[in-house]
Amino acid sequence: MSNLSLLILPGDGIGQEVMVEVRKIIGWYGENRDLKFDVSEDLIGGAAYDAHGTPLSDETMAKAQAVDAVLLGAVGGPKYDDLDFSVKPERGLLRIRKEMDLFANLRPAQCFDALADFSSLKKDIVSGLDIMIVRELTSGSYFGEPRGIFVENGERVGINTQRYTESEIDRVARAAFELARRRSNKVCSMEKANVMESGILWREVVTAVHKADYADVELSHMYADNGAMQLVRAPKQFDVILTDNLFGDILSDCAAMLTGSLGMLPSASLGSPMENGRPKALYEPVHGSAPDIMGQGKANPCACILSFAMALRYSFDQGTEAKRLESAVEKVLADGVRTGDLMQASDGTPATTSEMGDAVIAAL
Amino acid sequence: MSNLSLLILPGDGIGQEVMVEVRKIIGWYGENRDLKFDVSEDLIGGAAYDAHGTPLSDETMAKAQAVDAVLLGAVGGPKYDDLDFSVKPERGLLRIRKEMDLFANLRPAQCFDALADFSSLKKDIVSGLDIMIVRELTSGSYFGEPRGIFVENGERVGINTQRYTESEIDRVARAAFELARRRSNKVCSMEKANVMESGILWREVVTAVHKADYADVELSHMYADNGAMQLVRAPKQFDVILTDNLFGDILSDCAAMLTGSLGMLPSASLGSPMENGRPKALYEPVHGSAPDIMGQGKANPCACILSFAMALRYSFDQGTEAKRLESAVEKVLADGVRTGDLMQASDGTPATTSEMGDAVIAAL
Ligand SMILES: CC(C)[C@H](C(=O)O)[C@@H](O)C(=O)O
Ligand SMILES: CC(C)[C@H](C(=O)O)[C@@H](O)C(=O)O
Numbered sequence: 133m134s135n136l137s138l139l140i141l142p143g144d145g146i147g148q149e150v151m152v153e154v155r156k157i158i159g160w161y162g163e164n165r166d167l168k169f170d171v172s173e174d175l176i177g178g179a180a181y182d183a184h185g186t187p188l189s190d191e192t193m194a195k196a197q198a199v200d201a202v203l204l205g206a207v208g209g210p211k212y213d214d215l216d217f218s219v220k221p222e223r224g225l226l227r228i229r230k231e232m233d234l235f236a237n238l239r240p241a242q243c244f245d246a247l248a249d250f251s252s253l254k255k256d257i258v259s260g261l262d263i264m265i266v267r268e269l270t271s272g273s274y275f276g277e278p279r280g281i282f283v284e285n286g287e288r289v290g291i292n293t294q295r296y297t298e299s300e301i302d303r304v305a306r307a308a309f310e311l312a313r314r315r316s317n318k319v320c321s322m323e324k325a326n327v328m329e330s331g332i333l334w335r336e337v338v339t340a341v342h343k344a345d346y347a348d349v350e351l352s353h354m355y356a357d358n359g360a361m362q363l364v365r366a367p368k369q370f371d372v373i374l375t376d377n378l379f380g381d382i383l384s385d386c387a388a389m390l391t392g393s394l395g396m397l398p399s400a401s402l403g404s405p406m407e408n409g410r411p412k413a414l415y416e417p418v419h420g421s422a423p424d425i426m427g428q429g430k431a432n433p434c435a436c437i438l439s440f441a442m443a444l445r446y447s448f449d450q451g452t453e454a455k456r457l458e459s460a461v462e463k464v465l466a467d468g469v470r471t472g473d474l475m476q477a478s479d480g481t482p483a484t485t486s487e488m489g490d491a492v493i494a495a496l
Numbered sequence: 497m498s499n500l501s502l503l504i505l506p507g508d509g510i511g512q513e514v515m516v517e518v519r520k521i522i523g524w525y526g527e528n529r530d531l532k533f534d535v536s537e538d539l540i541g542g543a544a545y546d547a548h549g550t551p552l553s554d555e556t557m558a559k560a561q562a563v564d565a566v567l568l569g570a571v572g573g574p575k576y577d578d579l580d581f582s583v584k585p586e587r588g589l590l591r592i593r594k595e596m597d598l599f600a601n602l603r604p605a606q607c608f609d610a611l612a613d614f615s616s617l618k619k620d621i622v623s624g625l626d627i628m629i630v631r632e633l634t635s636g637s638y639f640g641e642p643r644g645i646f647v648e649n650g651e652r653v654g655i656n657t658q659r660y661t662e663s664e665i666d667r668v669a670r671a672a673f674e675l676a677r678r679r680s681n682k683v684c685s686m687e688k689a690n691v692m693e694s695g696i697l698w699r700e701v702v703t704a705v706h707k708a709d710y711a712d713v714e715l716s717h718m719y720a721d722n723g724a725m726q727l728v729r730a731p732k733q734f735d736v737i738l739t740d741n742l743f744g745d746i747l748s749d750c751a752a753m754l755t756g757s758l759g760m761l762p763s764a765s766l767g768s769p770m771e772n773g774r775p776k777a778l779y780e781p782v783h784g785s786a787p788d789i790m791g792q793g794k795a796n797p798c799a800c801i802l803s804f805a806m807a808l809r810y811s812f813d814q815g816t817e818a819k820r821l822e823s824a825v826e827k828v829l830a831d832g833v834r835t836g837d838l839m840q841a842s843d844g845t846p847a848t849t850s851e852m853g854d855a856v857i858a859a860l
Contacts (some may be wrong), residue, residue: 208690222690252729257616273637273658273692280693287662290697294637294656297648324745326586328570328637329644333654360750361758364728365616381688384747386724395723 135168137199141176141192141484143423144212144221146431146485147205153433153489154203156455160493165453169442170410172199176228177207177221177421189225196228202414203440204228206421229269232412234401235300237269237380238442241367241387244396246465247474253306257496258367258390264315264482265373265387265461266308267380269401271300272330274377294330296376301337308374308403309346318350318371323381334376337436356383362464363387376426384418393430394419395473398439398460408451413447415439426428433473437492460495464488467495499532500812505540505556508576508585509785510795510849512568516521517797517853518567518804521821524857529817531808536563540592541571541585541785546844550592551588560592565811566778567804568592570785593633596776598765599664600671601633601744602806603782605731609759610829611838615756622731622754629737629751630672631744631766635664636694638741657810658694660740665701671766672738673710682714682735686723686743698740720747727751748782758783759796759837760825762803764810777811779803793848796835800824801856824859828852831859 138158142151161167174180174192181187187207196202207221217223222453243251243261251258276293283289304326305321312319321338323331335353342351354362362369363383367390375383383431388397397419403412417435438461445454465474469491472482483491502522506515525531538544538556545551552572554620560566571585581587592598607615608624615622640657647653676683685702687695699717706715720743726733727747731754739747752761761783767776781799789795799844802825809818829838833855836846847855 217696218691252618252621254618281697284661288697289659290692290694291640292658292694294658295653297653298651306600325741326584327590327745328654328656329502329581330654330656331582333645333652357745357749360724360746360831361753364750364753369640378688378742379746381691381721382724382743386728386750389725389728438771478636494528 135170137170138172139195139199139202140171140173141202142173142179142205143177143207143421144179145206145423145426146234147207147421149426149429149431149485150417150433150436151203151205153485153492154436156489156493157437157440160496161372161453164496165451167448167450176224178212180224181212181215181219181221186222186449187219188227193228193231196232199406199444200410202228203443204414204416205436206417206419208421209423226274228414229401230275233270233403234414234415235268235270236304236402237267238311238400238402239265239267239384239388240397241265241384241391242397243391244393244462244465246462247391247393247396249302249392250474251390253390253392258392261367261391263367263370263373263387264311265380265384266304266311266376268300268304268376269382270377271296272377294328296330296334296379298333298337301334302341304346305338305341305374308372308435309349311374312349316371318352319349320354320359320370322354322356322373322375322383324356325353325435328354338374359383360386363390374381388418393474394435395471396434396438398435398442400439400442402446410447413443416441417442429486430472431485432473433485434492437461437489438485450454456496458494463495464491467491498712499534501534502536503559503563503566504535504537504544504573506537506543506569507541507571507785508543508573509570509787509790511571511785513790513793513795513849514781514800515567515569517849517856518800519855520857521801524860525649525817528860531812531814531817536717540568540588542573542576544588545576545579545583545585549583550594551583551585552591557592557595558844562595564772564774565807566592567807568780569800570608570781570783572785573607573787590638592778593765594639596778597634597767598776598778599632599634600668600766601628601631602675602764602766603631603748603752604761605629605748605755606761607755608757608826609828610826611755611757611760616755617754617756622756625731625755627731627734627737628746629739629744629750630668630675631748632668632740634662634741635660658692658742660694660698662697662701665698665709666705669702669705669738672711672736673706673713676713676736680735681712682716684718684723684734684737686718686737686739686747688720688721689717690719702738707713723747724750727754752782756836758799759835760798760802762799762806764803764806774811775809779807793850794836794846795847795849796837797849797853799824805855820860824856827859828855
């Protein structure tokens, strides 16, 4: 196989530290499997702003467009809180999502057996939980025009626009149905069709795609507020949840927290196939830059390592190797190796970021 | 005191049944306290559509504008699922909120001691929980223009507009700060200022109101996605949560479900003071019309009874009587009287809707 190209964007805060561990994993695959990666690294977020005055330079953007897959750490930090909206670290992330047209954001909310006790929910409600949220990532209220702060009738008004075209809904719905077929074959689509016309169109298009090409998949619809309730009440009723950009932001964080271990959750953002047949793709942990613990060796690298596992599966067609890496992480957890976020203060000394990474390598 | 006027709109499904119990409570106050109510009743939602072809007639709307307070049951049901958007039961509710200008929606998420076991969350996470969500109710994505489904470049596009003026944010922020002063003096405001300009303006105005007139209240800001996470992780960190219409819809349902007993949760929607000094006001349970159990005497009337308690407090300045009613409900729970939603199948025969109402009367 020709070399696979990867662009690593560690970003800010613990993004830097967890990426060091992912590099070890990438190295292991190069040495022990026929998987050679050409790895380049660049800046995004606050780190890019510090260097270039922009949270994502055109050069970095061009590199991202050219590689097989992008691995991102995290962006943001209190240092950048007072920056103008247009150059905030988040704008770098939103730009890369938009320009790579990564419309399908896959966020698994999976409860690891060894960690079920960490959930704030009762164990029987969450143990074995395995939901896949498919969030539309390139449209909706995040990008719709008009937007901004304007003056009207002598006062300011803040405006954003929720906006979805049929084809935008169609393609992300297909992504959800395809995924469901490889899982438990159920999709629940969430919107506010009782209040918003954009929700009505969403429901109509999802229903039409289902009828035309995915009638074998079980489809249900739920209002997003009820969706939030049901996630808290009985999350195991769900397999794949399909929703828009803004609802997906909130519902996926809610679902993530059910598992009790944010430091374990990866994500994939996928676009259309490139010339080589691979989808445009960016992989990143669900957790943020966690400035409070940065630089102390406390960060849990698992979410980022598992994001690389998703890259193996979705970008490089290495489902078996992805599974191997996921099993290695599970084994490490079962063996009781834990970073601080996965233990109580009374449980003794936590593993460092690098010890956790080494343990995964050992388990491979 | 001159008679107090109340318009009762039972609406659909279990709305009808729970309102029968509230009427008993109203009767009790008329007989046992110096609180005489002039009660009228009318239609809203599907019931109004069946009678008049509209989910809220102009006549009913005019009555609602004229009374001291409106008590609403619930709207909606599968029977109305295929109605056109413009005459769906929900439109009646949205119209009354908008035309009465009920901008501050108060949703307590309170965990009753006797019911803490019903939460899907661990008992120590939720016992004693007492959050007040203040949701803006007359603007934002629910009402912003332009809205609709249009054709552009040969395909349909669904559009809604998130739109907040400074004065809309200002007045609901004041409502939240005022409430906080009578509680634990903390407000957490939630938006997506990292992504949406409407969120930036929201944060700015809330900060300015705080600085100008409520510096004694502790104010924090949180992104709404993190808010959903924190509600699941450690809900007791919150006192008053201030948020917009759409985020409030989702976050308040999430918070409600934490308590484990949706059948217990009331709400108040308040507007500006009328000539008599009372705020425009509508009170309704958080639960919906529950068509699956309607007409079977299974509905829990407590949420609606507690909504009337909120009316006593916020419309009629009867804080002591409100407390008396709330204590009566708590006593009934502590005594083990339970409708089906508050017990396990193995716990024996549940109380009927009317037995529950009678028990509250007895406890008064
Ligand atoms: C950092 C922020 C811009 C981002 C979002 O709102 O999408 C984050 O919350 C996420 O969910 O990936
Ligand atoms: C019934 C519906 C229109 C309503 C809303 O979305 O506001 C409900 O969910 C609520 O929260 O009161």
